[in-house]
Amino acid sequence: xxxxxxxxxxxxxxxxxxxxxxxxxxxxxxxxxxxxxxxxxxxxxxxxxxxxxxxxxxxxxxxxxxxxxxxxxxxxxxxxxxxxxxxxxxxxxxxxxxxxxxxxxxxxxxx
Amino acid sequence: xxxxxxxxxxxxxxxxxxxxxxxxxxxxxxxxxxxxxxxxxxxxxxxxxxxxxxxxxxxxxxxxxxxxxxxxxxxxxxxxxxxxxxxxxxxxxxxxxxxxxxxxxxxxxxx
Numbered sequence: 001x002x003x004x005x006x007x008x009x010x011x012x013x014x015x016x017x018x019x020x021x022x023x024x025x026x027x028x029x030x031x032x033x034x035x036x037x038x039x040x041x042x043x044x045x046x047x048x049x050x051x052x053x054x055x056x057x058x059x060x061x062x063x064x065x066x067x068x069x070x071x072x073x074x075x076x077x078x079x080x081x082x083x084x085x086x087x088x089x090x091x092x093x094x095x096x097x098x099x100x101x102x103x104x105x106x107x108x109x110x111x
Numbered sequence: 112x113x114x115x116x117x118x119x120x121x122x123x124x125x126x127x128x129x130x131x132x133x134x135x136x137x138x139x140x141x142x143x144x145x146x147x148x149x150x151x152x153x154x155x156x157x158x159x160x161x162x163x164x165x166x167x168x169x170x171x172x173x174x175x176x177x178x179x180x181x182x183x184x185x186x187x188x189x190x191x192x193x194x195x196x197x198x199x200x201x202x203x204x205x206x207x208x209x210x211x212x213x214x215x216x217x218x219x220x221x222x
Contacts, residue, residue, distance in 0.1 A: 006154075032209075034210050036213075041199070041216065041218060042215055042216060043117075043201050043203070043213030043214050043215050043216045044155070044201070044213050045213070046210045046211070046212060049210055089154060089155065098145075098157060098160060098170075099145075099155075099157070099205075099211055101154045101155045101156075101157075102154055103154040104154050
């Protein structure tokens with residue numbers, strides 16, 4: 001039973017446009033969410049997080065939106081750049097400080 | 112600043128041989144430590160986590176074990192590797208209920 005779901009395995013976006021990566025969760029007890037970016041053969045790097053008491057958090061080109069009623073969060077990247085091509089993981093912090101991960105979405109930025 | 116070291120970066124081992132992957136963290140005390148595995152086309156699977164020296168929690172039954180002999184050292188081991196143990200292994204640390212920071216990973220190929 002996947003508690004964090006990223007239903008799009010891949011996403012292709014034109015350079016300069018907005019990339020929107022989506023994530024759904026099932027456990028209403030999650031109160032902290034994170035997005036990570038991962039290049040092949042490297043460890044994931046932390047991008048941005050959001051607490052459940054907020055509905056938006058912005059950091060440069062990255063904005064995360066949280067809709068608690070829908071149990072949905074999204075990552076917006078504006079404008080998209082070639083270096084943004086990577087796999088993006090959504091994660092939630094569960095009990096015992098464990099991270100519950102989605103399966104990832106591969107973002108491809110086309111020139 | 113905090114850093115995490117994980118080694119080796121790549122490893123090719125025969126079936127039935129032992130395994131020892133090491134991870135050390137610098138610049139923080141009493142971190143939570145994690146071992147993850149990423150299988151091809153899948154998200155990150157939590158294998159073990161530790162909230163203190165000698166305290167190990169296993170998330171999935173398998174051929175692997177973990178130990179934390181020191182506060183900032185986390186070791187992933189196996190007595191006899193299986194072909195199915197091949198994958199990309201990641202060590203991570205966090206401080207309580209915050210984002211986790213990852214090492215560069217180890218690509219393990221069991222032949």
